[in-house]
Amino acid sequence: MSGEAPSPSSGRGWVSEGVRKRKRDPWRIAGNVFLTVLIIFAALPMVWMFITSIKSQFAAVQYPPEWFPRSPTLDEYRRLLLPTSEVGRDFLRYMFNSIWVSFATTVLGVVVAVPAAYAFSRFRFPGRNLLFYSVLLRNMFPAVVFLMPLFIMMRWMGLVNTQFSLILTYLTFGLPLSIWLLKGFYDNIPVQLEQAARIDGATRFQAFIYIVMPLSSPGIIATAIYSFIMAWNEYVYALTFINDKSRLTLPVGLQRFFAEYATNWPGLMAASFIMSVPVVVMFLILQKYFVKALTEGAVKS
DSSP: OOTTTOOOOHHHHHHHHHHHHHHHHHHHHHHHHHHHHHHHHHHHHHHHHHHHTTSEEEHOOOOOOSSSSSSSOOHHHHHOOOOSSHHHHHHHHHHHHHHHHHHHHHHHHHHHHHHHHHHHOOOOTTHHHHHHHHHGGGGSGGGGGGGGHHHHHHHHHHHHHHHHHHEEEEEEHHHHHHHHHHHHHHTTTTHHHHHHHHHHOOOHHHIIIIIIIHHHHHHHHHHHHHHHHHHHHHHHHHHHHHGGGGOOOOOHHHHIIISOOOOOOHHHHHHHHHHHHHHHHHHHHHHHHHHHHHHHHHHOO
């Protein structure tokens, strides 16, 4: 029969398949070992952070270090997450400020990046390539180069010591990569889908909303992840633009509260662990969209 597998007596098909498997096995093993080392390297800081956060102050600074605490305690977490203490009120205020700044930056970044990337992908206008590469040019310079010019600009606009200065700054830094990611994604969406919708009576805006937007949702989610993480972790501009204690974000708040006057290592590690968890969980949940957006934007159909 035509659909039968090669008989073992012939040997050729089975032997060649076995040879290919033996050749691939060392590479597969090496790849698994390499990935395991990377996972350990990435996870070890968070594990050590959590272990330190459940130690007492004395156990956290003793030498040689105590790898596993004999008397673990969650006192630092209770102190941070309960608003009945001054430490808890300050920490929750910093967290709320970071959530607000990161969320506003993410929403504005998506609102601006989506139409900008669509315009670069679909429309042909004079200076299109020059403008696109000019947008990307900003990422060639370190962020600290723009610190003083942006501070002068924010002071001129009266936004120093306000969270709107951080939102506008993070929006400026996040837009270039967001536009690049989304443009690559739109380039891989066939324009014939929009043309078919236009033939059926839809306007360009309707075709964009009902056809392009659903297909580009992985790219939009990836852009949102990037914008949120960048705003959540930023330290230098938040330290420079904000002086009011009630408006500080988490990175600056933790540095000033835990490390400037006294070193409470368990408290600092507990606060840092709480700060890291939302970003890690969000990325783990949405990582497939981020990877898909990167691969779709990198392959030209």
